[in-house]
Amino acid sequence: MADRRAILAGVATLILAGIVGWGLVVGEPSDRDRVEALGARIRCPVCQGESIVDSPTPYANDILGFVEEKVDEGWSDDQILDYLEARFEGIRLDPRFSGTTVLLWVLPAGVAIAGAWLAARRLIRPPEPANG
Amino acid sequence: MIAWLGLGSILVALGAAMAVAWRGLPALAGRGTVPMERMKGPVLWLLGGAAAAMLVLEIGLLAGDFSIAYIADNHRTGTPLIFTIAAGWAALEGSIVLWGLVLAAFTAAAVRVMYRRDHPLAGGTLSVLGMLAVFWFGLMATVANPFAVCTAAADAAGCAVSGWAPWSAVDLPAAGRGANPLLQNHILMAVHPPVLYVGYVGFSVPFAVGIASLATVDHAGTWLRTTRTWTLTAWGFLTTGIVLGAWWSYEVLGWGGYWAWDPVENASFIPWLLATAFIHSSVVQLRRGVLQSWNYVLVIGAFAATILGTFLTRSGVIASVHSFTQSSIGPVLLAFLAVILAGSLALFATRIHLVGSAPRLDSLASREGAFLLNNLLLAVFAFVVLSGTLFPLAVEAFQGSTVGVGRPFFDRWAVPLSYCLILAMGIGPVTPFRVARRQVLWERVRMPMRIALGLAALLVLLVSRNRHVIVVVLLAVFVVSAIGRHLLILVRKRATSTGQGSMATAGYLMRRDPGYWGGQISHIGVAILAVGIAVSANHAGSGSIALSPGETASFAGYEIAYRAPFSRSEPNRDVLGVRLDVSRDGEAVTEMSPSLNSYGTGIPPVVTPAVYSTPRGDLYISLTRLDSSGLVADVWSYPLQWMVWLGGLVTAAGAGFSLSSVAGRRRQTARAGRG
Numbered sequence: 001m002a003d004r005r006a007i008l009a010g011v012a013t014l015i016l017a018g019i020v021g022w023g024l025v026v027g028e029p030s031d032r033d034r035v036e037a038l039g040a041r042i043r044c045p046v047c048q049g050e051s052i053v054d055s056p057t058p059y060a061n062d063i064l065g066f067v068e069e070k071v072d073e074g075w076s077d078d079q080i081l082d083y084l085e086a087r088f089e090g091i092r093l094d095p096r097f098s099g100t101t102v103l104l105w106v107l108p109a110g111v112a113i114a115g116a117w118l119a120a121r122r123l124i125r126p127p128e129p130a131n132g
Numbered sequence: 133m134i135a136w137l138g139l140g141s142i143l144v145a146l147g148a149a150m151a152v153a154w155r156g157l158p159a160l161a162g163r164g165t166v167p168m169e170r171m172k173g174p175v176l177w178l179l180g181g182a183a184a185a186m187l188v189l190e191i192g193l194l195a196g197d198f199s200i201a202y203i204a205d206n207h208r209t210g211t212p213l214i215f216t217i218a219a220g221w222a223a224l225e226g227s228i229v230l231w232g233l234v235l236a237a238f239t240a241a242a243v244r245v246m247y248r249r250d251h252p253l254a255g256g257t258l259s260v261l262g263m264l265a266v267f268w269f270g271l272m273a274t275v276a277n278p279f280a281v282c283t284a285a286a287d288a289a290g291c292a293v294s295g296w297a298p299w300s301a302v303d304l305p306a307a308g309r310g311a312n313p314l315l316q317n318h319i320l321m322a323v324h325p326p327v328l329y330v331g332y333v334g335f336s337v338p339f340a341v342g343i344a345s346l347a348t349v350d351h352a353g354t355w356l357r358t359t360r361t362w363t364l365t366a367w368g369f370l371t372t373g374i375v376l377g378a379w380w381s382y383e384v385l386g387w388g389g390y391w392a393w394d395p396v397e398n399a400s401f402i403p404w405l406l407a408t409a410f411i412h413s414s415v416v417q418l419r420r421g422v423l424q425s426w427n428y429v430l431v432i433g434a435f436a437a438t439i440l441g442t443f444l445t446r447s448g449v450i451a452s453v454h455s456f457t458q459s460s461i462g463p464v465l466l467a468f469l470a471v472i473l474a475g476s477l478a479l480f481a482t483r484i485h486l487v488g489s490a491p492r493l494d495s496l497a498s499r500e501g502a503f504l505l506n507n508l509l510l511a512v513f514a515f516v517v518l519s520g521t522l523f524p525l526a527v528e529a530f531q532g533s534t535v536g537v538g539r540p541f542f543d544r545w546a547v548p549l550s551y552c553l554i555l556a557m558g559i560g561p562v563t564p565f566r567v568a569r570r571q572v573l574w575e576r577v578r579m580p581m582r583i584a585l586g587l588a589a590l591l592v593l594l595v596s597r598n599r600h601v602i603v604v605v606l607l608a609v610f611v612v613s614a615i616g617r618h619l620l621i622l623v624r625k626r627a628t629s630t631g632q633g634s635m636a637t638a639g640y641l642m643r644r645d646p647g648y649w650g651g652q653i654s655h656i657g658v659a660i661l662a663v664g665i666a667v668s669a670n671h672a673g674s675g676s677i678a679l680s681p682g683e684t685a686s687f688a689g690y691e692i693a694y695r696a697p698f699s700r701s702e703p704n705r706d707v708l709g710v711r712l713d714v715s716r717d718g719e720a721v722t723e724m725s726p727s728l729n730s731y732g733t734g735i736p737p738v739v740t741p742a743v744y745s746t747p748r749g750d751l752y753i754s755l756t757r758l759d760s761s762g763l764v765a766d767v768w769s770y771p772l773q774w775m776v777w778l779g780g781l782v783t784a785a786g787a788g789f790s791l792s793s794v795a796g797r798r799r800q801t802a803r804a805g806r807g
Contacts, residue, residue, distance in 0.1 A: 009582070016585035020602060023592030027599040036674075043536040051538060054387050090524075093538030101535060104523055108545060112512045119504050123422055125492040 035068045038077055042067070042084060043093050051093055134192040134200055135298035138185055138279030145181025145232065146269040148174045152239070153262030159255025160347050166255030168243060175243050175258070178265060182236035186229050189278055190220050199302045201282040201294035202226060208289070208310030208732075210703035215311065218322035221329075222311045224446060224461070225278035230326065232268045234333040238362075239265065242337060245361075253355060256344025257337075264336055267468055276461050313731035313738045316704065320380040328373030328400065332438045334366025335403060338410070339435035342428055343476060346483050356414045356427065361791060363414075364650075367407045368787030374400050375780030386739035386754040388674065388768040390776065393542040398521045399441030402514050406434035409510035415647070416503045419565060424487045425480075426507070432476045437514075439469045444521070495567045502560030509553050516545040551603060554662055557655050558611040561648070562618055577610075579617055584610035596671065604666035608659035615652045646793030654786025661779025664772055668749070673769040680762035688769035690751055691715045697758065698725070706730045708737070710763055714744060714751065726755045726765060749773055 039053040044060040052060040052067075063084070070080050084091050095101035151174035159166045189202075193216050198204040206223045207216060215222075221230040239261045272278060274296075281300045282291035290309030295301075315321050338359040345355035377400070382390040391397060410430040417423050443465040493500050520537045527535045562576040588606040596602070619638060627637045642649040677685040679694040686692070693713040700707050709727025713720060724742035731738065741754035749771035757764040 013582055013585060016582070016589045019589035019592055020585055020606060023588075023597050023602050024599055027592075027597040027602060041540045043538060050387070050392065054389060054392065090534030090536045093536045094540035094544065095535050095537060100527060100531070101523075104519060104537065104541065107519055108512055108516045111515045112508065115508045115511060119508065120496075123493050123504065124496060125494055 034077070035064070035071050038067055038071070038080060039064050041081070041093050043088075043091050045088050045091060134188060134195075134197050135279045135281050138188040138192070138200075139273070139277065139298050141181045141184035141188055142232075142269055142272045142277075142279075143181075145178050145185065145236065146266065146273050148177035148181055149262050149265035149269055151262075152178060153259050153266055156255040156257075156259025156262060159253075160259045160344060162348050165252060166258075168254060171243060171255070171258050174262075175240050178262075179236045179240045182229075182233040182269075185272070185278075186220065186233045189226060189229055190217060192279075193217070193219050196308065198291075198305045198308055199282055200278075201280045201291040202278045203308065204282050204285075204289075204291040204305040205309050206311045208308040208704065211310065211316065212702075212704060214319065214322050215316040215704070218316070218325075219311050221325050222315045222321070225272070225276045225280075227325065227329075227446075228268060228272055228276050229278050230329055231333060232265065232272060234326075234329050235261070235265055235268060235336060238333060238337050242340075242362075251358070253341055253344040253348065253358065256347055257340045260340035260343045261336060264340070271461065271464060275464060310704070310731060313705075313729070313735060314384065316731070317729060317738050317740060318380060318384040320376055320383065324373060324376040324380050327369055327376060331366050331368075331370025331373045332400075332403070332441070334362060334369060335407065335431075335435045335438050337362040338366070338431050339476075342431040343479065346428060346476075346479050346487075349483060349486050353417055353421070353424070356418055359431070360414065360647075361794065363407060363411060364787045364791055367404070367411060368784050368791070370400065370404050370407065371780065371784035371787070374404060375777065375784065378780070379777055383743060384738075384740065386741040388741070388752055388754060388766060393517075393520070393539050395521050396441075396445050398517050399437075399444050402517050402521075403434045403437040403441065405510050405514040405517070406430055406437055409507045409514075410434055411651075412503050412510075413507050416500050420493065420500055421491050422493060422500070423507075425484055428480055428487070432473075432480065433514075436469060436473050436476075437518075439465065439472060443469055497563070497568045497570075497573075499560060499563045499565045499568075502556055502563050506553065506556050506560065509549055509556065513546070513549045513553075516549070517542065520545075547600070550662065551607060554604075554607040554611060554659065557658065558607065558614050561652060561655065562614050576617070577614060580610050580613035583613040596667075598666075598670045600666050600670050604662050608663045611659045612656055615656060619652075642789075643793045646790045650786045650788075650790025650793070652786070653789050654783045657779050657782030657784070657786060659779070660775050660782060664775025664777075664779050667772045668770040668776060671771045675767050676756075676764065677767055678762065678764045683762070687767050688751065689716060690721075690769075691718075692724075692753070692767070694763065695723075704731065708758060709740075710755070710758055712742075712753065724751075724753055726753045728755055728758060745774060747774070 036053055040051045042052050042063065044050050044052045044055040044057060044063070046057060046059050047055045050060070052064045067080055070083075075083075081092060081096075085096075095104060152171060155170050155174065156166055158164060192200050192203050193207050196203070196207065196209055198207075202223065202225050203219075206219045206226070211219070219226070221227045239258065242257060242261065277296050279298065280294040280296050281298060281302055282293075282305055283295040283300050283303055284291070284293035285303045285305035286292040286309075289305060289307040291305050310316070341355050341359045341362070374397075377397070378390040381387075381392075407430075410427065413423050413427055413430060417427055443462065446461060446465065493504075495501065496504070520541055523537050524535050527533060558580070559573075559577060563573060584606050587609045588602055591605050592602060619641070622641050623634050623637045626632075626641065627634050630637070632640075673688045675687055677687060677692060679685055679692070681694050681696070684691055684693040691714070693715070695711040695713050697708070697710045699709070707727050707729050709725050712724045712726070714722050714724055722744050724744055726742040727740045728737040729740050739754055739756075741752055743753075744751040749769060750773040752768040752770060753765050754767075755763060755765045
């Protein structure tokens, strides 16, 4: 009896997990369309750290309009970003993976790994009795 | 008169701070304890001087004394009372006065509360607090004198040149310039800075106790028990301050968001992350005796982060609404930060061999293991925010080129880190200390996991198939139901034996272990916050509407109709706005009045958005243009936006619960002791 209930519960859990997993697989990453997702990655050149999506200035709206135009023309994300970056230095809000900016992506990962390694070494009792 | 009284108060406080630092020094140097009687006098003078300085500044503002440069530059005749008072901290020098006052109040509270009986760390703590006060009041007495006299008035309004000395010849400005319009556009601006300051400055106390503990080599972890109340207080205020700041940004700035990973926001978030890590890791040390040196690193880091934040926001290296004006105090603050870091880390290095030796953990699969994971994640999070904030500065300084680091970068790290943190938040609190046996853990997470899967499956089938929303709802429901299950089982066990009602039993159980349950309240707050952030961000709608008089536009299920423009003159501003009738499914639901507020000629008007909040979510309208031909506005819809504010405040309330229960119990014990 108890076994049957446990099995039923297990099956129900699996079904629920299946539905959630299906949702995750078919789910769209975001409702925002490509223009807005791209715009969020582009810095408004005349503002202070705002993206062209966030900024209400006409200049930002012009660039957003340009992005929209190029998306409609079928340019890829990278093409658009490269085009803009060639004209405005540092216009990307997520620096590309090259040169000094590699540090930005590698350092935190390094800190995480070093921290985990240090904690495991210094804080956890080794499985066999340590000699000293 | 104001100049003399003000500078005099600052000098009194400076002198008193020197006395506090000096008299506590023997204790800090490890030469015995210092009787508290000797500290009380100078601490009272410090508090008196600091309070007098703030009071004199406020009197000057209320009286409109434009002979003081700060008042001429930040006040204008006709400003409403609340913003006149708030002008006392709305700009650089005034904000330092408030900072000094909060620090003095914390120092006095340390004497009064922490050390009623002579505590081994008392003298050293007060000496460190005294040194910090010497710095801040020294700053006010020299390069950032809030009572500097206007020696040459500016042409139209405000002060062009000011002189430090009260006896300088005054050139009285004809009128005041008024505070930054953004800072007098909403009532939250009067509240947000003081709350945040209590949070920032509050970390001075744990830092001071930590330094005193390092200096006097306190093995027993006494310092952690002593700092707990102070850390929780500061953390609660910092959390509230950050939430209020985000709310202000949402209600006032009109850009349709509440968090932009702006350097100033980051500056408040870094100490928050480190302090959160400290609150957790101190539990591990108190329970298991490990992480002794790590706790020192965290408390020094959290305090240094508050100074770094002050430097970033007040020195003008980063242009933002918070940076006020370019000023000469930047290098001074940077030097202060360097001294703090070098001094405390040097002290730490000389003591580490005395601290380090600790027992080891038996297993990673334990409460301690979850705490370790939490600390690792929070530390990496803080590191990401720190490097993303400083990187553009470093590149500009060393390479002369511009690199933008913004939301996409931070989000890419923050989202997965937050997922892991919330997961740890669900499993950690129900994991036993020492070693968690697999069956025990499974027993405790099975039911919450099923509830979470069930709700997430409903969500997928009926409401949303956005990946972020699914993941966050899954995790958040898991956290809340794990906490609920734990409380339910404890209540059931106790209620059957005592026969009391379950509500009363739950209240009793929670008050009996305020540290744990306060923490769980905060965890529920974070879960609510996470759902609010994920839903409002991923199901947001945005658009732009252009309306001529009489026209109607539809957006996100609402009909927005142009009714009539309006304008009115208030003492400090001219409001130009438009009344919009908003209806849903043919039924009028509300009237919204977005506006453009002008604070004097020559200053671009401030866009003031209109927000209509319902349990379903917010409709947010922000004007970009308004003239006789009609209006152009940006519109947003944010479902479940209220969960962001509620979650943030519940998170802070957890600290309040812990503190009030501890205080209540202490009072009870005191009464019982007397009786």
